Amino acid sequence: MDERNGFEERLRQARAREGLDKRPDGRGALPQGPWGIGLRAGVEVFSALVVGIGLGFALDRWLGTWPWLFLVFFVLGSAAGVMNVYRLFNPRRHPRGK
Amino acid sequence: MAAEGKTIDALSQFELSPVLGIFGDAVSFSQSNLFMVIAVALTVGLMTATANRAALIPGRLQALGEAAYEFIAGMVRDQVGDEGKKYFPFVFSIFMFVLFGNLLGMLPYAFTFTSHIVVTLTLAIVVFLVVTGIALARHGMHFFSYFFPEGAPVWLAPIIIPVEIISYFSRVVSLSVRLFANMVAGHVMLKVFATFVVLLGGLGAVGPFVAAMPLAVNIALVGFEFLVAFLQAYVFAILTSIYLHDAVHLH
Structure with a gap:
């Protein structure tokens, strides 16, 4: 050798x-079947929205700024949901070794 | 029970009620808790039986225990790498608890504790806290670079960082909702079709023949539910190890 x-x-x-x-x-x-991927994508979007909306609600209640933070975090939650689905198909790469 | 008054009552199977008589009343010990204890006892019993005898040619029980052990050990090794061995007991406990919860729910008169969002959410929060704790312990403050991918433009930071944080927290919700929704949907379907059997069976002479159709569906569903019980425990465990991989290697 x-x-x-x-x-x-x-x-x-x-x-x-x-x-x-x-x-x-x-x-x-x-699971890689169409149903598996479809359900996973749905759950990912849903859960990001839940977290975004929940955070917005909580911060608004705390700071008394209803509904502004709610709106902001709703948009951020949607973006996170889209990003979760994107990650589903393109997982994060290691910065060094690709 | 389900077909009383000719209505479909698919949700009462998820109701909690105290068990074990006066003791259960006193401390609100419900069937859910009882089946959790049974699941833990079965897991401990299985693994003790596996480890105690440890014959060179395994018997049935030992083969079952070893298969479960090797399945999860291989999964953790594949996903996390050799450093993941440390975290194998954690993943294995989670897997066996969820698996026995799902499978015990398939027994008649049993209660499926994984069909309650409180239970799955608690499990998911435990996974989340452990994984975050490991990441913090291994990487310290460097862990927070996880929320800002290398190479992204700095002016995007106010958008990327909150989005990444929400995405990180959404793991808890997606992990718990996936298991919870699968178990609830499966058991509701089983109950609905079982009720159809009873309702259609009472339709006089043709009843038994018509009732055979939902019965056939229910038989197929039972098989499908066994698949889902395994699959969801597997998905829960593999997502836990994927998160562990992220925590150990910090992409």
Whole structure:
């Protein structure tokens, strides 16, 4: 085995040990059928909206600024929902190793 | 019970009532709590039986326990990497608790404690707190860089950071709502079709023949519910380990 191959092999092992490389079946282990993905996307949007609206309500009650923070957080919650769905298909990448 | 007065009453199965007589009344010990205790006892019993005998050629119980152990151990290793071994007991406990909760609910007269949002929300909050705690302990203040992806324009920070924080908190809701909604929907469907069987069965001579249709649907649903029981426990565990991966490696 020449030096380069040995290095690649050790690098691969080290990366696998550190969990930097997702194994091929890594995230794909979640249900991949159309229903699975559709329901997951729905739940992600719904939950981001719930958190956004809930935060807006709570802050408004606390600061007495109804309905302004509610409106702001409603929009932010929608954006977070869209981002959750985007993440579903394009998971975050590690900044270094792609 | 469900077909009394010729109405469909699909939700009373989720009502809590005290059990164990006077003791249950005194401390509000409901069927939900009882089945949680049963689930924990079964898990402990299974794993004790597995570990105690530890035969070279496993018996049925030991094979079951080892299969469960290896399933989750492999999942944590795949998702989190070798550092994830530390967190295996946590993921395994969560998985077995949810799995036994779902499966016990499939027994007649049993209560499905995972069909209550309080229970699933509490589980999700525990997962959330543990994962956030691990991330803070491992990365300290660097953890907060999670909320601002590298390379994004700085002037977008006022928008990106709140959105990322909401997205981070939405894990709790999505984790709990997914399990809760699946269990409630499944058990409501079972009850509705079971009620159809009873109502249609009383339609005189043709009754039994018509009632065979919802009965067939119900049989298929029972099989489907067993699938959902496993699948939802699996999804809960794998999402926990995906979150653990994020906490350990901090993308």
